[in-house]
Amino acid sequence: MTEPEITDTQEIPEISPTDETTSVSETEKQIIIVNNLNPHLDGKAARSVGLIGDISEQKSEEVIGTLIHLSDMCDTDPDTNKPIEMYISTYGGSVVDMFAMYDLMRVIKQKCTVSTIGLGKVMSAGVLLLANGTKGERKVGKNCRVMLHNVMAGFHGSLVNVENEIKEVNWIQERYIECLEMQTNLTKKKIKKMLNKQLDIYISAEQAIEYGIADVII
Secondary structure: OOOOOOOOOOOOOOOHHHHHHHHHHHHHHOOOOEOOOOOHHOOOOOOEEEEOOOOOOOHHHHHHEEEEEEEHHHHHHHHOOEEEEEEEEOOOOOOOHHHHHHHHHHHOOOOEEEEEEEEEEEEOOHHHHHHHHOOOOOEEEOOEEEEEEEOOOOOOOOOOHHHHHHHHHHHHHHHHHHHHHHOOOOOHHHHHHOOOOOOOOEEEEHHHOOOOOOOOOO
């Protein structure tokens, strides 16, 4: 995401010596900060969001906030109802934060086209997000590496607590497989067979198309 900028048409009020008592908050109210704006789009809001780097709570917060903003624009201004482009380049990360973005994307797709673009590396939790784009609008770079593996976790504490955490991880693993099956051409049996190898399963862009993880190589 680009840093917020003050557009060229905005004027920052000058504070004269007689205005020294003007509070900072009053001055800031006169400055409008516009995010997700590209000056080369003739004032039209950008329709893209980047998931770059590890999937974490902070990264999820940024992406979810931008997705909500872009989806709201579909309702308020029909002219902006063009695909939301979601660029993905990640080694993976938090599965629960991945599911947060996954579920929001599912809701947004009911009113907006979400085009996912995988670049460089789309691994682990990132694979489901790439596959979750609108069918026909999921793209992957020619040299992008896609990777699948089992959900990983570490536990400590009492035996009862460890057993409880193992149950939770098993649920997450099963749910991940079910969602991946829904979004791709892969069957649950095929996915489990791949994951049971207990290895990182690397997939080429061509294989990603074959498996239904993506639709187009760019």
